[in-house]
Amino acid sequence: KVPVWLDCDPGHDDAFALLLAAHHPRVNLLGVSTVFGNAPLSKTTLNAGALLTAIGKHDEIPLHVGAAKPLERPAHHPATEIHGESGLDGTELLPKPARAPSDVPAVEAMVKALKAQPPNTAWIVATGSLTNVGQLFRAHPELASHVKGVSLMGGSIGNGFTDAPMGEVDGKPRIGNYTPWAEFNVLIDPEAASEIFSNEALKGKISVVPLDLSHQVLATDDVRQLLLCGRDGTKRDDGKGKTVLRQMLVELLYFFAQTYATTFGITAGPPLHDPLAVALALSGTPDGIPFYDWDEKKSAHPRHEERFGVTVVTEGTLEDAASGKTQTGRTVAKVLPPGSAGVRIPRGCDTQKFWDVIEECIERADAL
Ligand code: BDR
Ligand code: CA
Numbered sequence: 001k002v003p004v005w006l007d008c009d010p011g012h013d014d015a016f017a018l019l020l021a022a023h024h025p026r027v028n029l030l031g032v033s034t035v036f037g038n039a040p041l042s043k044t045t046l047n048a049g050a051l052l053t054a055i056g057k058h059d060e061i062p063l064h065v066g067a068a069k070p071l072e073r074p075a076h077h078p079a080t081e082i083h084g085e086s087g088l089d090g091t092e093l094l095p096k097p098a099r100a101p102s103d104v105p106a107v108e109a110m111v112k113a114l115k116a117q118p119p120n121t122a123w124i125v126a127t128g129s130l131t132n133v134g135q136l137f138r139a140h141p142e143l144a145s146h147v148k149g150v151s152l153m154g155g156s157i158g159n160g161f162t163d164a165p166m167g168e169v170d171g172k173p174r175i176g177n178y179t180p181w182a183e184f185n186v187l188i189d190p191e192a193a194s195e196i197f198s199n200e201a202l203k204g205k206i207s208v209v210p211l212d213l214s215h216q217v218l219a220t221d222d223v224r225q226l227l228l229c230g231r232d233g234t235k236r237d238d239g240k241g242k243t244v245l246r247q248m249l250v251e252l253l254y255f256f257a258q259t260y261a262t263t264f265g266i267t268a269g270p271p272l273h274d275p276l277a278v279a280l281a282l283s284g285t286p287d288g289i290p291f292y293d294w295d296e297k298k299s300a301h302p303r304h305e306e307r308f309g310v311t312v313v314t315e316g317t318l319e320d321a322a323s324g325k326t327q328t329g330r331t332v333a334k335v336l337p338p339g340s341a342g343v344r345i346p347r348g349c350d351t352q353k354f355w356d357v358i359e360e361c362i363e364r365a366d367a368l
Contacts, residue, residue, distance in 0.1 A: 010087060019249075019275070023364045036129060039080075050095055082260070111136065129189040147205065151206075151281040153277040155193070157175075157212045157333050178322075187329030215271045219253045
């Protein structure tokens with residue numbers, strides 16, 4: 001099994017990252033930590049506790065509280081327009097957390113759990129702001145050579161990196177989601193993101209799911225039916241799930257679909273960003289979801305495993321970034337010569353397999 005620490009800010013899509021990390025048969029989920037982001041820290045922590053309870057893992061998987069604000073800046077406002085006031089709006093079926101979070105702070109717990117694993121085996125998966133992970137490597141730089149990798153959902157490449165629908169700004173294809181240039185997780189703590197990408201000891205160990213990839217994995221009506229009814233369930237029109245868990249998860253997806261349609265005009269279904277970062281950490285395992293590290297359009301052969309140098313724009317305020325005056329929070333990725341130790345940024349993945357794996361995880365959670 002792959003040892004994984006999940007750092008998250010639930011969040012509708014973070015909920016599915018938790019499900020995947022907690023119920024994938026190849027994952028040994030060491031612990032979960034929370035960070036501010038989609039909602040303030042108290043709410044993302046409450047949501048994580050509720051989700052662990054809903055999927056039957058509250059006794060097994062420790063929950064630790066992380067940062068309430070970015071490394072250097074005042075906090076960005078939460079993503080209420082996408083995730084609602086609670087950070088997880090859209091369902092009444094979420095249980096109360098059956099267990100309180102641990103008193104041990106996130107960074108302390110991460111260090112202990114990661115160091116207890118053999119060198120070069122454990123992954124950190126980050127699906128919120130990169131603040132906790134930034135703090136971790138500031139306080140314990142030696143961990144960078146100890147972990148196998150960091151897989152994060154964050155950033156956006158743009159300029160035709162993939163054909164994913166990402167909307168337009170002033171008639172031009174947009175790059176970011178929260179500003180014309182920046183993706184939310186990187187935007188809300190650009191210094192933390194920048195420190196991670198420029199960490200020499202993490203060279204060759206970072207994998208990234210940018211919007212260009214996550215916007216290919218849309219929770220369409222068909223996907224919602226699959227998750228609601230199970231693989232061999234009959235299609236239903238009344239919105240009732242085969243189980244309470246299924247119904248709750250699909251209600252979350254339905255809310256997420258509506259906010260994506262209203263805010264970004266994406267009507268085919270909301271992109272399920274965060275669980276892809278979990279899947280990417282597992283992509284080397286025998287039954288991992290395949291990711292494609294090449295541009296199918298450029299040449300079929302040879303299929304170079306592209307690697308990138310990534311920098312983050314950190315100059316400027318978030319207010320100026322919001323109006324498009326500065327590019328604060330933008331991730332700039334330059335392709336490196338073949339064979340270089342750079343950042344892995346796949347251009348595609350096996351979407352059908354991804355949804356099947358998510359569905360199997362729900363089945364496992366329901367069987368507990
Ligand atoms: C990221 O921002 C959050 O709203 C989502 O949970 C995801 O982690 C997408 O930009
Ligand atoms: Ca998130």
